Amino acid sequence: xxxxxxxxxxxxxxxxxxxxxxxxxxxxxxxxxxxxxxxxxxxxxxxxxxxxxxxxxxxxxxxxxxxxxxxxxxxxxxxxxxxxxxxxxxxxxxxxxxxxxxxxxxxxxxxxxxxxxxxxxxxxxxxxxxxxxxxxxxxxxxxxxxxxxxxxxxxxxxxxxxxxxxxxxxxxxxxxxxxxxxxxxxxxxxxxxxxxxxxxxxxxxxxxxxxxxxxxxxxxxxxxxxxxxxxxxxxxxxxxxxxxxxxxxxxxxxxxxxxxxxxxxxxxxxxxxxxxxxxxxxxxxxxxxxxxxxxxxxxxxxxxxxxxxxxxxxxxxxxxxxxxxxxxxxxxxxxxxxxxxxxxxxxxxxxxxxxxxxxxxxxxxxxxxxxxxxxxxxxxxxxxxxxxxxxx
Numbered sequence: 181x182x183x184x185x186x187x188x189x190x191x192x193x194x195x196x197x198x199x200x201x202x203x204x205x206x207x208x209x210x211x212x213x214x215x216x217x218x219x220x221x222x223x224x225x226x227x228x229x230x231x232x233x234x235x236x237x238x239x240x241x242x243x244x245x246x247x248x249x250x251x252x253x254x255x256x257x258x259x260x261x262x263x264x265x266x267x268x269x270x271x272x273x274x275x276x277x278x279x280x281x282x283x284x285x286x287x288x289x290x291x292x293x294x295x296x297x298x299x300x301x302x303x304x305x306x307x308x309x310x311x312x313x314x315x316x317x318x319x320x321x322x323x324x325x326x327x328x329x330x331x332x333x334x335x336x337x338x339x340x341x342x343x344x345x346x347x348x349x350x351x352x353x354x355x356x357x358x359x360x361x362x363x364x365x366x367x368x369x370x371x372x373x374x375x376x377x378x379x380x381x382x383x384x385x386x387x388x389x390x391x392x393x394x395x396x397x398x399x400x401x402x403x404x405x406x407x408x409x410x411x412x413x414x415x416x417x418x419x420x421x422x423x424x425x426x427x428x429x430x431x432x433x434x435x436x437x438x439x440x441x442x443x444x445x446x447x448x449x450x451x452x453x454x455x456x457x458x459x460x461x462x463x464x465x466x467x468x469x470x471x472x473x474x475x476x477x478x479x480x481x482x483x484x485x486x487x488x489x490x491x492x493x494x495x496x497x498x499x500x501x502x503x504x505x506x507x508x509x510x511x512x513x514x515x516x517x518x519x520x521x522x523x524x525x526x527x528x529x530x531x532x533x534x535x536x537x538x539x540x541x542x543x544x545x546x547x548x549x550x551x552x553x554x555x556x557x558x559x560x561x562x563x564x565x566x567x568x569x570x571x572x
């Protein structure tokens with residue numbers, strides 16, 4: 181690590197950096213793995229307007245997969261993207277009314293649905309819509325075998341028949357005068373994209389799930405397209421699938437027209453454990469040594485930036501520089517202080533310690549700014565969503 185960067189260029193810890201050289205290399209790798217399909221950027225993994233602009237300016241990236249409707253409105257109003265799909269159903273009433281009242285927003289933002297009750301909510305929130313709302317049907321991509329369920333608990337729409345039933349319900353509402361358009365179908369295969377290749381059993385499960393999902397997704401897309409055609413509706417504009425961990429397999433599916441990725445841009449340490457790819461560590465955060473509690477131990481200020489998901493040691497950040505530092509199993513990463521075991525030279529008080537987060541987007545929930553590195557020098561500082569004062 182360059183000495184200027186390793187010491188943070190005079191910045192006060194804790195702070196976070198993004199290495200643009202590594203980020204660009206990761207972006208190129210994602211494009212290659214997408215096999216010619218456009219990549220919709222998952223903004224929850226980035227949470228920084230400047231980085232989103234930077235990535236969307238690169239060939240191979242098109243559109244954003246947002247995590248909330250207010251965020252989507254912000255991204256359209258600020259000119260970051262004119263094609264934003266909200267990845268999760270929304271219950272934010274004021275945002276729904278804003279969306280329904282602006283033609284530009286209604287044309288550029290797509291809402292996610294998986295149940296008729298969500299349509300009821302939209303109609304109560306904005307009963308007098310001047311513009312049609314664009315909808316995407318969320319297909320559950322988990323692997324199910326009897327009582328076994330592997331994958332995220334997302335949509336209740338698991339089968340092609342269920343996807344057809346919801347699409348038919350939407351079209352009936354359209355025919356009754358409600359202003360909607362079904363423009364997309366999406367599915368996220370968490371048990372493939374978000375599970376590391378940790379054992380032969382996991383790899384067998386993932387291969388089986390890839391084959392099962394490819395068949396089921398193709399059937400669902402075909403069935404939904406048939407319903408829309410039969411009922412005189414415009415055809416689907418997109419079928420979205422995948423994530424950083426499954427681009428290789430999702431991009432092979434003929435039914436998928438675009439893939440989604442975001443975490444692979446920052447390369448958090450979760451992705452160190454996949455066999456088919458290995459992103460570079462583009463995002464890191466820095467903390468300082470403040471104590472020497474005992475020989476072979478140091479304590480740093482902060483560090484408890486724990487990732488979401490089922491609790492466990494794999495949710496914790498990992499120290500990566502100076503070499504030879506390791507979290508203690510008994511304490512993990514603390515809100516105010518984090519003890520680290522030292523193998524080798526004992527870092528002095530004030531020594532900067534660099535750590536990597538387990539997942540990508542949550543890093544930006546802890547800092548107001550990202551310091552951008554190019555050619556091993558800190559070149560610029562840009563605000564995160566938090567730094568912009570955006571609570572999405």
